[in-house]
Amino acid sequence: MKYEKWSWGYWCLKQYVRFIDWIIHKKTILTGEENIPQNKPILFAPNHQNALSDPMAILLHTRFQPVWLARADIFKKGIITLLLRFLKIMPVYRLRDGKEQLAKNDKTFSDSIKVLENNFALALFPEAAHSAKRQMLSHKKAVPRIVFMAEEKAKENLDIHIVPVGIYYSSYWKFNRTVIVNFGEPIRVNHFLDEYQTNSNAATMALRDSIYTSIDKLTINIKSKTFYTDFELIRELYGKHFLKRKGEEYSEINLFRSDRELTHKLDAMETDRPEEVNTVIREAKAYNQLLKKYKLRSWLLENQKNNFVKIAGNKVLLILGLPVFLFGFVFNAIPFFATDIPVRKKIKDRAFWSTFFLSSGIILFPIVYLLQLWAVSGFIPGIWLKLLVLACMPFSGKIAFRWYVVWLKTWGRGRLFNLKLFNKKGYNNLLTAQNQLFEKLDKLISSQTLNSEL
Template sequence: MNYEKWSLGYWLLKQYVRFVDWTIHDKIILSGTDNIPNNKPILIAPNHQNALSDPMAILLHTRFQPVWLARADIFKPGFITLALRFLKIMPVYRMRDGKDQLSKNDKTFADSIKVLENNGALALFPEAAHSAKRQMLSHKKAVPRIVFQAEEKADNNLDIHIVPTGIYYSSYWKFNRSVLVNFGKPILVNDFLDAYNENSSAATLALRDALEKAIEPLTINIKSKEHYECFELIRAIYGKAFAQKTGQQNGFVQRFKSDQQMVKKLDELESINKEKTDEICNATKQFDTDVRKHGLRSWLVENPENNFLKLGLNKLLLLITLPVFAFGFVFNAIPFFAIDTIVRKKIKDFAFWSSFSLVLGFTLFPIVYLLELWAVSGWLPLWWHKLLFLALLPFAGKLAFRWYILLLKTIGRGRLFILKTFRKQQWQNLKNQQEQLFDELNKLS
């Protein structure tokens, strides 16, 4: 197979999956695309936290048809291998696959060189595993070994650019999440070739460490093992207040940068004062527990002003848009809840939930949509009526989900109104608890 050649079939599939991916996300933001060089062989090296969603975040939103290098044990005989090759995924054999298998890497490296010689894009996860956490794993040596061997086989004439990449999700698996893809300044392999010729092992380690250092600022990396869950909870509860206190503007990218700063300060606090960290974490968990006892979320306690007005406006908006919700719900509920049930019950590792949801989504939804079109076609006499009906279904489904989220927020506001009006002492205790917690966290900034 000529991996370096542009594939029409790949391009057509990419357009369809890109649309499906758009329906899943609220926002898809690319940053630093000007760091991706033109007319140069590149290797894209992203962090890896969310299984199949990570390569999708790269290949769906760049101009390339990147060739991915993946561990050889996923290449099962038959359809799976054919599908992986169609998706431009090549096997890399490791010692654990058997010493006699390592020679098969010669073909992979030869194919990689062809891709690079044609100014194509390779892609490889330096961590060689996904963490399912906002936490970088130690980098392996695969990226430097591959680029050095490729340069060696091409007489150091490739001029490979490694593009460090950070992928950040607002949620790893929830529907309507947002994703940010940060492309960093490329690392030039040529800068390490002299060192490689003198001492290949030292140069391999140096390039590995340089790449790890370049990726870390592009993502959120909570280094704490003991307090990871707590720091994530603090991020959810206190993140907006921290952003405002540090002068960050509203927006997904700005909040990402603010959260980076806050996580760094929390890691620093843990390293110098573990007792204080434990105290803050215990207070945060208790506050979260108490908030949820009242059926609320922390953002309602943080910003209770104008709640009555917003409650009334939300109810009015829900009533006006109810027909839109009904249409979207009726024709999207079956595949949506079927996929959600299958994924939650059958997939034990939640790191794969988004991956299976995506795959099931772009296979099951079209089937259900066509069946629904057949069921209502008698009420749609003209062909363009049928086409319009079919085209509206995914958009209506997305609007129905947003209606549902607004409903949940309105219910929360209703509970807040009842708490503030009829249980004033409990409300005041909760508000005092939040203010005391924020006073402690404000010392971080």
């Protein structure tokens, strides 16, 4: 197979998967697209936290048909290998695959050079594994080795540009999530070639570190090993308040950038002020336990203005949207729960959950849609009306889920309203816990900012 050739079959599949991806996500935000070079050989180097969703975030939202390099052990004989090659995925053999297998990398590197020579794009995860956390793993040497070898074999005439990519998910597996894809300024391999000629190992390490630093600026990377879970909890509880305290308007991209700043400060405080960090973590856990006790979310306490009016307005919206919800639920419940329940029970690594949901959207949902249309076709007159019903099934599923989200928010507001009305002690305890936590974090972060400036 000639990986460097444009594939119409790949293009058609890409458009179909792009539609499925749109159904799954609430919003996809791209930044830094101007950093992707034109008419240059490119290697995309993204962080890796969410299995198949990560390559989808790049290949579905760029003009390229990127050729991915993946570990060789996923290439099984038969249809799987044929499918992987159709998807422009090439095997890279590691020492663990057997020393005798390493020679096969010569063909992979040769094909990689052809891709780059034709100004197509390669893609490779520098971490060589996914973390399933907002925490970047240490980088391996694969990316520098491949680009240096490609330049060496091409007599340093390629001018490869490595494009660092930071991928962020509002949730790693929930339906209707937001994904943010940040393309960073390209790293030119040419800038490291002189050092590579005199000290190849030093150049490899320098390029590896440069890639890590570039990606680190583009994603949320909680570096703490001890307090990762605690800092993630603080981000969820305090993040929107921190954004508001900075005087910035709420948007997904603003919240992402604010959360990145917040987690960076928390990491710094672990080193500078460990005792105070331990104290604020205990208060965050206590506040979170109160929220669980009353089955509430922190944002409800922060957005109480006109709560009763919002409840009434949402109820009207829910009533008006009920017929659409019922249509969407009826025609999407079977494939949704047939995927959701087994995946949650059987798949231990949550990073793969979104992969199964995407695969289900590509394969299972269309099959079930056709079977359901066949089952009710006797009640639907005319071929065009039948096709209209079929076309409405995926859209109604997306709308039905949003209806369900509005229902959850309305129910949450109702619980808070009842708590405030009938359990003032519990409400005051909850509000006091939030205020104390936020005030302590405000002071800690303000002093941390001052210390950084000094």
